[in-house]
Amino acid sequence: MKRNFFWQMIFAKKGSLPMDQNLLALSVMFFENYNRGDFFDEMFDGKSKPRPHYRRLYERFCNLSEEEFEQKRQAVDVSFMRQGITFTVYGDEQGTERIFPFDLSPRIIPRSEWEYLEKGLAQRITALNLFLHDVYHEQKILKDKVVPRWVVETASHFRPEFMGSRVPRDIYIHICGTDLIRDDKGQYFVLEDNGRCPSGVSYVLENRLAMKRAFPNFFHQAGVRPVDLYSQDLLATLRYVSPDGRERPVCAVLTPGVFNSAYFEHCFLAQQMGIEVVEGRDLVVEDDTVYMRTTKGLTRVDVLYRRLDDDFLDPEVFRSDSLLGVPGLVRAVRAGKVTLANSIGTGVADDKVTYRFVPDMIKYYLGEEAIIPNVPTFLASDDKERSHILENLPDLVVKAANESGGYGMLIGPKSTAAEREKFARMIKENPRNFIAQPTLSLSRSPTMCEGNFEGRHIDLRPYILYGDKIRIMPGGLTRVALRKGSLVVNSSQGGGSKDTWVLYGDE
Numbered sequence: 385m386k387r388n389f390f391w392q393m394i395f396a397k398k399g400s401l402p403m404d405q406n407l408l409a410l411s412v413m414f415f416e417n418y419n420r421g422d423f424f425d426e427m428f429d430g431k432s433k434p435r436p437h438y439r440r441l442y443e444r445f446c447n448l449s450e451e452e453f454e455q456k457r458q459a460v461d462v463s464f465m466r467q468g469i470t471f472t473v474y475g476d477e478q479g480t481e482r483i484f485p486f487d488l489s490p491r492i493i494p495r496s497e498w499e500y501l502e503k504g505l506a507q508r509i510t511a512l513n514l515f516l517h518d519v520y521h522e523q524k525i526l527k528d529k530v531v532p533r534w535v536v537e538t539a540s541h542f543r544p545e546f547m548g549s550r551v552p553r554d555i556y557i558h559i560c561g562t563d564l565i566r567d568d569k570g571q572y573f574v575l576e577d578n579g580r581c582p583s584g585v586s587y588v589l590e591n592r593l594a595m596k597r598a599f600p601n602f603f604h605q606a607g608v609r610p611v612d613l614y615s616q617d618l619l620a621t622l623r624y625v626s627p628d629g630r631e632r633p634v635c636a637v638l639t640p641g642v643f644n645s646a647y648f649e650h651c652f653l654a655q656q657m658g659i660e661v662v663e664g665r666d667l668v669v670e671d672d673t674v675y676m677r678t679t680k681g682l683t684r685v686d687v688l689y690r691r692l693d694d695d696f697l698d699p700e701v702f703r704s705d706s707l708l709g710v711p712g713l714v715r716a717v718r719a720g721k722v723t724l725a726n727s728i729g730t731g732v733a734d735d736k737v738t739y740r741f742v743p744d745m746i747k748y749y750l751g752e753e754a755i756i757p758n759v760p761t762f763l764a765s766d767d768k769e770r771s772h773i774l775e776n777l778p779d780l781v782v783k784a785a786n787e788s789g790g791y792g793m794l795i796g797p798k799s800t801a802a803e804r805e806k807f808a809r810m811i812k813e814n815p816r817n818f819i820a821q822p823t824l825s826l827s828r829s830p831t832m833c834e835g836n837f838e839g840r841h842i843d844l845r846p847y848i849l850y851g852d853k854i855r856i857m858p859g860g861l862t863r864v865a866l867r868k869g870s871l872v873v874n875s876s877q878g879g880g881s882k883d884t885w886v887l888y889g890d891e
Contacts, residue, residue: 461486489837546729552627557730577734635659664709674688700715840866842864847860
């Protein structure tokens with residue numbers, strides 16, 4: 385029987401029940417197997433009632449039948465596949481190209497909550513850029529021992545050869561994806577910063593289009609802020625950091641190529657901005673100037689939104705075996721003839737050991753307390769903290785300092801004795817490379833699983849642009865751990881995504 389039939393029955397005598405009782409009756413029907421557990425639930429409060437900013441969505445979903453919901457979900461999957469909205473899983477025997485899993489139940493953030501996050505994210509990217517300028521110039525923060533010198537000098541992505549080099553506008557991180565989580569009390573924490581080549585924003589934009597197709601008349605009613613200005617804002621950011629202030633600088637997206645896991649995104653963003661997507665073989669450096677090969681000859685390139693790591697940028701300076709980069713590119717950067725976004729050497733700022741000290745950076749450079757706190761973090765390089773980590777492996781999450789995508793990680797409560805033994809050995813052999821954090825009870829969001837909504841853990845990656853001003857997309861990529869009980873939201877580890885709605889109001 386269709387659930388919208390029950391909706392009609394319940395509201396046949398409109399006003400016969402108070403709103404909260406009506407909603408409770410509906411929850412028995414549509415969310416009949418939903419268990420919020422001991423976690424902070426994004427949709428439901430402690431009394432299992434929809435939070436005010438979720439009520440419109442809740443009512444809309446309860447007016448759908450299972451068949452209607454499934455039709456919408458399948459239509460989205462087909463649309464994603466036709467448009468090539470996929471991601472790559474390396475080394476998977478089932479094949480590398482997959483549809484990026486998408487759940488039709490969005491994550492909703494009210495206005496006041498988002499304003500708090502905006503302030504915290506703007507504060508954080510400001511401090512990170514000041515830190516990067518400092519460590520590649522005066523190194524005051526190291527001399528004052530606010531950040532230990534060894535943290536920077538032993539970081540895998542610190543580039544000492546760029547000491548003293550200037551970057552346009554003194555901006556190092558132009559595009560940042562900062563991962564946020566909530567604990568069981570609903571408190572936000574920064575999980576990590578992604579200041580090298582943060583990915584995923586194309587899925588945000590495509591998710592929104594998919595939701596508009598599935599629920600074409602609902603967005604205006606719900607008061608959802610748009611996200612479609614991101615590409616325009618990104619292009620404005622790139623143009624702002626043009627090396628010589630040219631009025632119409634030529635920008636391009638530098639991709640490793642079709643086999644990269646985020647290749648869809650590289651092409652998508654280039655198309656949205658109306659600029660070229662190029663590989664290293666499409667570029668040449670002459671007289672310390674970067675040119676793009678075209679059918680009309682060579683065209684100068686002023687700004688490269690590069691989507692490959694430092695190591696592969698220029699075989700003359702970094703890995704000599706790299707076939708992805710451009711010989712002479714670093715010379716052009718040093719000569720001030722081309723800007724790279726993000727700049728070379730930004731990886732030292734999103735090293736997971738450096739992460740521990742970001743609140744100290746905020747205090748040092750801005751004279752402020754961090755608005756959004758870090759997750760408490762233990763450093764394996766510290767003797768006392770390493771002992772704590774090794775003694776409490778079953779209760780901690782252990783991460784390698786420079787891994788991503790859910791790799792190089794031990795989730796203590798879910799681990800086996802053999803896995804803990806392996807990580808203990810690796811920590812002892814290379815303590816600089818590991819941190820540990822308590823296992824937080826990540827917030828959950830209703831997610832459709834086999835015909836019913838079930839709670840699944842989520843995080844949030846907002847995208848911050850730093851150019852003539854700081855621009856933050858109203859929303860971001862909400863990633864969801866589709867496997868029951870899993871805390872790992874990465875797509876490479878079985879995760880999916882949700883649309884993220886930031887509201888104009890608080891309900």
